[in-house]
Amino acid sequence: MDQQQQVEELLSAWYSAAFTILDVRHVCLKPREQLQNYRLPANSFLFAYRGSALVELDGQPFITKSFRLLHGVKGSTLDVAAAEDLFVYYLILYKAALTLPEQKEKKSVTSGSVFGQTFGFEPGDPLSLLAKAELLGKQWHESDLLARIQTKATFFAFVTEALKQLQEQNVPLTGGDLAGKVLRYMHVHYAEPINLEHLAGLLAFSQRHLTRLFKQQTGFSPIDYLVRYRMEKAKGLLTSTDASLQQIAASVGYPDVYFFSRMFKKITGQSPIKYKEEEMLRPNNPLGKSRYPIAARRRGGHTGNDDNNHYQRMGGYQMRKGTKHATALILLLSLTLLMSACGGVNNSNTGSGNAAAANNTAQQEQATERVLTDGLGHEVKVPANPQRVLASYLEDHLVTLGVMPVAQWSVGEGSVQQYLQEKLKDIPAIPSELPFETVMSFDPDLIIIDNAEMVEGDKYDKYSAIAPTFTVGNGKNNDWRQELLTVGDILNKRAEAEKALAAYEQKAKDAKEKLQQAIGTKSAAALWVTAKSIYVVNQKLSSGDVLYNDLGFTVPAVVQEISASSEANWSTLSMEKLAELDADYLFIVNAKGVSKEELLKDPIWASVPAVKAGQVYEFDKSGSWLYTGAIANGQMIDDVLENAVK
Structure with a gap:
């Protein structure tokens, strides 16, 4: 049964229901007070209109702030934990049943099934419900028969208004909120x-x-x-x-x-x-x-006067709530005992030995801990062998050095560096912004930050409160070679970093010689094409560093011009500048969602020398062309050789 059918059935049931009001209670919980394990004696509406609390109906939780209407079923357990302010609500207990004609007409529907649903929602017009609840409470405590008749009319008006808002807001009749x-x-x-x-x-x-x-x-x-x-x-x-x-x-x-x-x-x-x-x-x-x-304290029913335990009795039904304070500590231990309690629970035979072992362990950890100065001048106490490293956007270096991060960089809806996933496929993602609470959740023992921009303001202090935090560079863009060596120093893997760098330099040198022998001195450009824009790589950064510095391609004039005025890895390339792009080879990261052939049909694209010569090579976002590092750059070199050297 879908949501609309459920509401329609509920409306139909109340239209022909016979009901009796059993009690109307106005309940006020003090700050941080709890009502615990109260079993509802009848179906109930709980209408909260002041304060905040966590309310549970048979274990189904509802965060309640200011106005909230809940419906509970007879026999359900009600738990209420007030926050730091008064929490005030009306609890309306009732009994309802389908009239006999309705029962005969809908044999598959019982009173228990239609009225026995637990749900809750935040009413769109809470003041209308509040007015009816207040009037209902007032009428309920009047003794004359006319007031009792009016009470039934007011209750029905309250229910009607609640159902109206439930229908308008299309609230699912399922328990618990997010x-x-x-x-x-x-x-x-x-x-x-x-x-x-x-x-x-x-x-x-x-x-x-x-x-x-x-x-x-x-x-x-x-x-x-x-x-x-x-x-x-x-x-x-x-x-x-x-x-x-x-x-x-x-x-x-x-x-x-x-x-x-x-x-x-x-x-x-x-x-x-x-x-x-x-x-x-x-x-x-x-x-x-x-x-x-x-830290709300559980409240249990207990004896005492009404002022002390807030005992309530209304209309024949009872509900108890009380306040229980933490007991005072009455023994003052010596500092030695305190340190022993915090350091370990030892028996009399092994206590001194364990304490000595713990002391030796602490001294060893301090002895192996290193103090390094980061790119911003912070003196950072770095663990000798960190086990849970978070180094967002520096994963290329970590994988190069054989270190698996505790989480990996991601952007948007969890898009990660695909070219590293052979190694990182089982590593959870963390947003590129490095939200403080998310960083905490991974419990890192070392945080390595890419650049100074990531720790502006008080961010560095917040990260360093979680774990030792080392900022690699003092600017926006770092030289990846030096970055790799620095990460190697941080992780006590300088030798591995130097070895990896030497291997990359040899690979780049060999590739450059092959290219010169195969195609001579030619120009090239790397373009990133998205649904809305075209970007060209900076001649000194990212894949631009590989093409022009490592492989020796000539830098087109347009690329030189844009690189001189921008510090970004990738800069927007207008269609006018695309028409001026004098590149013999084009390496395109195609994220536009159309084929290369369809893209190059455009007359402006068709005017580029590389397009005319059929020397345009396409890569998708799973490649490494948007990134940098020994692994990323090595894969780019492989891509260039595979396509440009016939």
Whole structure:
């Protein structure tokens, strides 16, 4: 049954329904308060109109901000976790059934099936519903019979308005919203490796769409929320257990204790040890606040007066909610004990040995850690043998040196460097902009940045808070040869880098000699043709460096002119300049979506010498012509020799 049929069936059922109102409640939860495991005694409408909360109906999550209308089914479990402000809602309990004529007419439809659907949506006209809910609440508590009759009319008006907006907004009658599902997944799996790509794949959304919707509803990006949730869990373990820092880090999803400590300090402003020290000295130790139920405390029913436990009783049905505070730490341990607790949980026989081993390990790591100065003058402490390297757009160098990155550069909807996929096919993609939260999700132990432009403003500080961050160049474009050597230095693979570079230089030298013997001194140009524009490569950059510097092709005058006025790898080539392009050979990256033959039919294209001579060679985006590096340039040389040398 499709969405429209479901709504039509619901409208038809309410048209002929016999219903009874069982209770109307006006509920106010204090900031960070929870209602837990409340079993609905009847079908219910929950209309929230103030504050924010995570509401779950039988485990189906709904992020609720300001106005939200939910429908729950008798017997369902209702859980509500308020955020950092008051959360106020009406809960309307009712019983409805199809009248006998309707039941006979639609034998396949039962009252339970048509009224027993859990759904929720954000009403387009919430004030209309609020007015009816307020009137309903007022009438319900009046004792005269006329008011009770009016209550039925108001309830039906409320339901009618809700159904009208449900139909107009075409809301699916399925439980749970996107952000709520993500929250619930993270609350259960926070200790496991989670990244944005994984979350998006679970819900069949693009990473960008998921981030936008989640942030709209929660105020956080998914990964930012996950990090904060993990840190709140870590806070609780730090202040309520004697677990070591390593154990706590692992239990909240960080196998690397050093990375965990950096993230903890970034979020809280304190190291884990400092946080624990200060919390132990406080007479009361309430959990730190956070928006939404990142650290919301579970509330359970308990005895006491109405003011203390917010006991509610309305219309014969009961609902309890209460506030439970974290217990205070009453024992002040010595600094030695504190360090022991954070360093490891040891038995009496092996404690001193383990402590000594841990100390030796730390000294060894410090001894093998190197301090290098990057292109921007930062002194960077680089791990001796990093295992999780993120070097976006520098993957050519990594593969050349035999290092697999933790994530690979991508652009648009996940388009990667296809020419490297024989090696990188199993490596997840990361957007070229390197979003902070996405970088965090990959838990790198070393970040290598291509150029200064990528770390403008406070970006460098943010990346370096995640992992040691080395910026290779101080400008926009770097010499790829020097770049390869620098990456080799960073990764302790200088010898491998020099060997790879020497092999490339020999290959280029041999190819240049073959070309000169086969075709002599000829001119050439590399063009990138897209649906909207034509681009020509800079004579000193990317494939231009290969054609003119390494292989010895003559630089056409048009290419010289454009290169002199642009620092970009590829610059726009107008049709007027295309007509002036005096190139004997054309190497085209064709991304226009038409064949080479169709492209060259144009009279302007046909006037280029290379086209007249039939010396136009086409490559698609899977080639390496748009990139640079020992592998990319080596493949370009192979392409040129294969096509130009007959």
